[in-house]
Amino acid sequence: MTPVNRYIGSPVERVEDLRFLRGRGEYVGDLTRDGLLHAAILRSPVAHGRIRALDAQPALALAGVHAVITAADIGSGADKVPKIPLRLQTSPATEPFRQPVIAEGRLRYVGEPIAVVLADSAALAEDGVDAIAFDIEQLPPVADRHISGRHEILLFEAAGSNLAMQFTALRGDADAAFAAADYTRRGRFASQRHTALPLEPRGLLAEWDAQAGRLTVSGAAKVPFFNRRALAQMIGLAESAIDLIENDVGGGFGARGEFYPEDFLIPFAARHVGRPVMWIEDRREHLIAMNHARQMDCEVEIACRRDGTILGLRGDIFVDLGAYIRTNGLTAPRNVAQFFSGPYRIPNIRLTSSALVTNKTPTGTYRAPGRCEGSFFCERLIELAAKDLGIDPVEMRRRNLIADAEMPYPLAQVEPGDLYAETECDSGDYAHTLDRCLAEFGWTEKRKLNGRLIDGRYHGVAIACFIEGGGAGPKELARLELERDGSVTVSVGSAAVGQGLETIIAQIAADGLGLSLDQVRVLHGSTTLLADGYGSFHSRSTVLGGSAVWQGAALLLDKIKNAAAARLGCAAAEIEVTEGQAGLRDGPSVALAELAGDRLIADAVFENHHKHTYAYGSAAAHVAVDPGTGHVELIDYLVVEDVGRIVNPLTLHGQVIGATVQGLGGAFMEELVYDANGQLLSGNLADYLIPTATDFPTIRAIALEHRPSPTNPLGVKGAGEGGIIPVGGLMANAVAAALSSFGAEPNELPLSPPRVWQLINPPSS
Amino acid sequence: VGAGERLMRVAFTVNGKPAEVEVEPRTSLADCLRDRLRLTGTHLGCEHGVCGACTVILDGAAVRSCLMLAVQAEGSRIVTVEGLSRDDGLTPLQTAFKKHHALQCGFCTPGMLTTAHALLTEEPDADADRIRMVLSGNLCRCTGYIPIVEAVLEARAAYRAAPASPHPNPPPPAGEGGPRTASATENPPPQAGEGRVGAGSGAP
Numbered sequence: 002m003t004p005v006n007r008y009i010g011s012p013v014e015r016v017e018d019l020r021f022l023r024g025r026g027e028y029v030g031d032l033t034r035d036g037l038l039h040a041a042i043l044r045s046p047v048a049h050g051r052i053r054a055l056d057a058q059p060a061l062a063l064a065g066v067h068a069v070i071t072a073a074d075i076g077s078g079a080d081k082v083p084k085i086p087l088r089l090q091t092s093p094a095t096e097p098f099r100q101p102v103i104a105e106g107r108l109r110y111v112g113e114p115i116a117v118v119l120a121d122s123a124a125l126a127e128d129g130v131d132a133i134a135f136d137i138e139q140l141p142p143v144a145d146r147h148i149s150g151r152h153e154i155l156l157f158e159a160a161g162s163n164l165a166m167q168f169t170a171l172r173g174d175a176d177a178a179f180a181a182a183d184y185t186r187r188g189r190f191a192s193q194r195h196t197a198l199p200l201e202p203r204g205l206l207a208e209w210d211a212q213a214g215r216l217t218v219s220g221a222a223k224v225p226f227f228n229r230r231a232l233a234q235m236i237g238l239a240e241s242a243i244d245l246i247e248n249d250v251g252g253g254f255g256a257r258g259e260f261y262p263e264d265f266l267i268p269f270a271a272r273h274v275g276r277p278v279m280w281i282e283d284r285r286e287h288l289i290a291m292n293h294a295r296q297m298d299c300e301v302e303i304a305c306r307r308d309g310t311i312l313g314l315r316g317d318i319f320v321d322l323g324a325y326i327r328t329n330g331l332t333a334p335r336n337v338a339q340f341f342s343g344p345y346r347i348p349n350i351r352l353t354s355s356a357l358v359t360n361k362t363p364t365g366t367y368r369a370p371g372r373c374e375g376s377f378f379c380e381r382l383i384e385l386a387a388k389d390l391g392i393d394p395v396e397m398r399r400r401n402l403i404a405d406a407e408m409p410y411p412l413a414q415v416e417p418g419d420l421y422a423e424t425e426c427d428s429g430d431y432a433h434t435l436d437r438c439l440a441e442f443g444w445t446e447k448r449k450l451n452g453r454l455i456d457g458r459y460h461g462v463a464i465a466c467f468i469e470g471g472g473a474g475p476k477e478l479a480r481l482e483l484e485r486d487g488s489v490t491v492s493v494g495s496a497a498v499g500q501g502l503e504t505i506i507a508q509i510a511a512d513g514l515g516l517s518l519d520q521v522r523v524l525h526g527s528t529t530l531l532a533d534g535y536g537s538f539h540s541r542s543t544v545l546g547g548s549a550v551w552q553g554a555a556l557l558l559d560k561i562k563n564a565a566a567a568r569l570g571c572a573a574a575e576i577e578v579t580e581g582q583a584g585l586r587d588g589p590s591v592a593l594a595e596l597a598g599d600r601l602i603a604d605a606v607f608e609n610h611h612k613h614t615y616a617y618g619s620a621a622a623h624v625a626v627d628p629g630t631g632h633v634e635l636i637d638y639l640v641v642e643d644v645g646r647i648v649n650p651l652t653l654h655g656q657v658i659g660a661t662v663q664g665l666g667g668a669f670m671e672e673l674v675y676d677a678n679g680q681l682l683s684g685n686l687a688d689y690l691i692p693t694a695t696d697f698p699t700i701r702a703i704a705l706e707h708r709p710s711p712t713n714p715l716g717v718k719g720a721g722e723g724g725i726i727p728v729g730g731l732m733a734n735a736v737a738a739a740l741s742s743f744g745a746e747p748n749e750l751p752l753s754p755p756r757v758w759q760l761i762n763p764p765s766s
Numbered sequence: 767v768g769a770g771e772r773l774m775r776v777a778f779t780v781n782g783k784p785a786e787v788e789v790e791p792r793t794s795l796a797d798c799l800r801d802r803l804r805l806t807g808t809h810l811g812c813e814h815g816v817c818g819a820c821t822v823i824l825d826g827a828a829v830r831s832c833l834m835l836a837v838q839a840e841g842s843r844i845v846t847v848e849g850l851s852r853d854d855g856l857t858p859l860q861t862a863f864k865k866h867h868a869l870q871c872g873f874c875t876p877g878m879l880t881t882a883h884a885l886l887t888e889e890p891d892a893d894a895d896r897i898r899m900v901l902s903g904n905l906c907r908c909t910g911y912i913p914i915v916e917a918v919l920e921a922r923a924a925y926r927a928a929p930a931s932p933h934p935n936p937p938p939p940a941g942e943g944g945p946r947t948a949s950a951t952e953n954p955p956p957q958a959g960e961g962r963v964g965a966g967s968g969a970p
Contacts, residue, residue: 014864015867017872018864021869021872022856022860022875022879023848023851024805025807025848028873030809033801033804124793200819200874200907201811201871202810252873284811284813284814498871499908652867655870655908655909658912659870663907685814686814687814691905692910693901694897694902694906694915698911698912698915
């Protein structure tokens with residue numbers, strides 16, 4: 002099929018923007034219903050404890066409060082309260098660590114739901130929460146992974162251990178490589194707990210139709226079909242009796258849209274009281290209830306030849322998992338082991354990642370889960386090795402980059418296995434993005450600044466290389482239907498989380514059908530649209546959803562041609578479709594609108610069970626460090642990424658810049674700080690700092706398409722996460738280069754002013 | 767209504783139209799706009815004045831509607847994101863946002879637009895540093911801010927084009943979005959049967 006329009010590759014302005022710019026978006030909190038009740042949730046004020054008494058009567062006595070739901074309403078007996086299933090990395094071993102939808106007595110983190118209050122307004126519901134009387138026996142908290150690893154205080158006695166899961170990434174024979182190596186070096190690095198923080202807090206609106214026995218839940222995101230299956234099993238309804246509706250979504254970044262306790266509690270509440278129930282999370286609640294991420298530390302070793310050729314990696318990574326294994330809680334622990342080696346050819350690997358439970362908010366994925374942490378650890382280790390060996394950091398990296406000719410290149414295999422235990426880099430000329438990055442950045446000149454004190458600040462530059470996994474299977478569904486006005490409605494199982502899915506899918510469909518963009522309408526996400534769908538995670542929407550739509554467009558085009566040929570009495574092969582007409586070149590034609598009466602519908606499934614896409618790139622940064630304050634200013638930042646094929650350069654650029662700035666937040670500012678009692682100290686946006694407009698104004702991004710992916714018909718690679726991956730390692734190495742005269746080796750994130758100041762002024766020993 | 771909470775009547779104009787509602791004294795202006803007047807373009811991202819998503823223009827000034835009580839808006843003239851453009855058109859500022867891909871999820875966008883509109887109305891020559899400084903009170907998690915700043919820079923021309931007019935071209939509805947100098951105490955005449963209470967008082 003030859004695309005007629007070539008929307009693919011054009012910087013098409015987004016179709017979503019018109020409604021957002023005029024305040025006409027429809028986020029879940031914008032909905033309302035007659036008879037609506039509002040929910041507020043009483044959450045555990047302690048990190049570890051037992052509920053001794055819980056009295057809802059004072060809340061129920063308030064005017065406007067209609068109901069209070071506790072574990073006793075949901076199930077009597079310890080095992081009746083449903084537990085949330087894992088979506089990824091499922092195994093029987095995870096069973097003891099799954100989260101009940103509401104606390105049954107034991108409390109394991111500050112923020113764990115204890116009761117749901119339903120009232121006429123959100124304010125009254127919050128009044129109700131305040132009125133509930135309870136008594137809690139406090140237990141000693143497991144405040145960090147070190148205490149957890151002693152297994153003296155157990156979060157789950159039935160498990161007998163605080164070790165929730167262990168993954169090992171294996172390739173070659175690491176011990177033999179280390180025994181034979183010219184050089185080995187050990188490093189300890191740590192990445193801090195922070196979170197995705199979409200700007201729209203979560204929310205749900207649940208409606209129960211008692212007569213029809215149907216449940217409708219608005220506010221779904223990311224993986225509505227999985228969540229429907231989970232909810233159906235937990236609430237005891239058929240999947241067909243539940244619909245999950247996706248509204249406009251104010252950012253996801255991995256965290257929104259997973260199945261959380263509220264995804265059961267709010268639908269349950271609506272069914273319980275027989276009225277629509279809405280719950281909109283507030284920001285404080287968001288920071289203790291939504292998945293945290295990124296808290297890991299490691300002790301790892303690298304083995305090299307004297308010339309800098311990396312021979313092996315081995316060591317241990319420890320993940321502070323929080324109180325439960327949530328739906329995707331094991332994704333980062335597993336990924337950090339498999340993707341630690343990044344774009345580098347490392348023939349011998351043995352890395353063990355141990356996920357330990359602690360009395361903190363459970364963790365889950367945040368944009369490039371495990372990959373960011375692994376990249377930080379690996380880039381630091383390589384930098385230290387290069388320094389020891391007296392090799393230029395660029396040459397050290399270039400020497401070890403996987404070569405074009407080695408593609409497809411298998412990464413380390415993960416045990417216990419999952420669908421992607423074995424995965425391979427699909428295509429790429431990694432050295433090319435490195436060279437391009439160095440040239441555009443002006444590396445040769447800028448590196449002369451390393452360690453120099455200019456106007457009171459120390460300057461440093463660094464380089465990092467990365468790969469970005471995308472396009473997870475197993476499949477995606479799409480349906481394209483010719484409408485009576487000659488337009489085409491596209492339904493896709495991918496979910497929109499603010500990334501511009503409608504525009505991307507419309508571009509692909511319009512090119513596939515030879516229609517103009519405004520003749521294509523895109524629907525997405527909701528369970529009402531298709532028999533099944535797999536959603537948006539792992540940078541998969543353009544790859545899987547886009548490919549399904551591309552295939553569906555070809556099918557629909559065939560049907561249109563057949564229908565037109567029948568009308569015109571010619572062969573389908575002679576029909577061309579242009580500008581709303583199907584017909585013979587320079588001959589008779591029929592309007593698409595006329596053919597719609599034939600109910601022309603194409604259903605497509607794009608399957609890809611085991612192949613990932615791997616976009617890849619290099620990034621360089623120039624920083625200036627103020628030795629008086631420890632503040633680091635980012636002077637210049639450039640990232641070059643090859644994404645295989647660009648559908649929309651405008652939205653791609655937005656993904657890369659936005660991800661980079663998120664990464665800078667993680668590198669310098671963001672931290673969920675807990676005290677020894679398991680209390681969150683940075684629980685609002687005045688204390689939990691994310692980047693603002695003044696922080697990082699100089700980011701440049703270049704996108705390339707030299708190596709299309711062989712895994713899909715469009716040649717696209719997932720490209721929503723790459724920007725964030727190299728940032729931590731890059732910033733740490735740039736600060737190390739700036740502060741080389743102090744022998745500073747920043748091995749922990751974030752590089753906050755106090756931490757950088759301490760690198761310059763180490764505590765006197 | 768909660769225990770002992772009595773309702774208060776408050777009247778103001780929103781996007782050029784008079785509005786009158788009865789609210790609990792504790793109701794924030796943001797909740798009043800969203801829940802009572804169904805102007806849901808004003809978003810709530812933190813409810814403690816940090817994220818700026820709820821920013822509206824009140825008597826010409828960009829204010830956080832989550833930090834104001836509805837009753838404090840008595841007699842004021844409010845512009846929300848819905849009031850920036852007429853009908854289905856986009857203002858030059860909105861057009862620039864679209865062109866520069868200055869929004870992704872769209873949740874911070876209303877606050878960015880109202881803040882930038884208030885800024886450029888008063889300072890159509892604001893430079894990039896000034897724009898960044900003013901926008902640093904509004905959080906965006908998607909874009910990294912760079913395209914937002916580019917969009918605001920580009921939109922300046924439209925605000926300069928008509929220095930005597932409080933509005934860029936096309937202007938927002940009459941009487942709205944003007945600079946502070948356009949008499950913060952001037953109120954439109956009450957509509958018949960409107961029964962305004964305490965007109966002209968209560969604006970912060």
